[in-house]
Amino acid sequence: MAELPYPRVAAFHRPFSYTGVDYFGPLMVRVRRSSEKRYGVLFTCLSTRAIHLEVAYSLTTDSCILAVRSFMARRGCPVELWSDNGTNFQGACTELHGMEVHSTLISPQGRAWERLVRSVKTALESILLDKRPSDELLRATLMEAVVNSRPLTYIPLEDENEESLTPNHFLLGSSTGRGPTMEPIPEGVQLKKSWRESQQLADSFWRRWLQEYLPVITRRTKWCEKAKPLVEGDIVYVCDPGQPRSQWPKGRILKVNLSSDG
Structure with missing residues (x-):
């Protein structure tokens, strides 16, 4: 029943100014005749609940930093980046502070992005029929438009022509x-x-x-x-x-x- 942190209720800020990040997977991909692991990296705007997806090739700190840099190239530099206490996030904190990004590590409980990880997994299960896709197909599947088009509220609309806020x-x-x-x-x-x-x-x-x-x-x-x-x-x-x-x-x-x- 405590008050929500400021990033959850911050209005009139550029989307992804306050961002949470988490990994999910592994996702198996087909490389020639063998299988390799890939990991999805989910970035979520803590205010608007929009998501951004990247692909990580390992759980190392270097791979985490590359995913964050790719995210920043498309969505801009966040003011704050929230994550759990994973070793890859801990190792990335130093470089993120060097890029003038305030990185906040929190405990695994109560994270605002766990529900969105489930939504992404549900969408992948319905779209990705091939259990071992290629790298190219996996990247094409990890698009945010489907999850970002979900309604934010369940308040009945006054007009049938009005769009729910997404x-x-x-x-x-x-x-x-x-x-x-x-x-x-x-x-x-x-x-x-x-x-x-x-x-x-x-x-x-x-x-x-x-x-x-x-x-x-x-x-x-x-x-x-x-x-x-x-x-x-x-x-x-x-x-x-x-x-x-x-x-x-x-x-x-x-x-x-x-x-x-x-």
């Missing part, structure tokens, strides 16, 4: 990254105005984050009432196992069948 909104501007996120900019408009419009769009996502997501993760469940059951008029997703989760249709509840206990 990590991709902060990274790509929409839940899937497809289609324009704002009106096309007419010719002759200055770049300064275009930049301001993009900033307004990002601020709108952060305002939704403050209104919809932050109250959920800071809730003290011990003193909260039970979750409100579904009622007529609520907007829901219609789960279709044959379609990607980002393509599930939305529906409105027309009738609720109550059980004997209400």
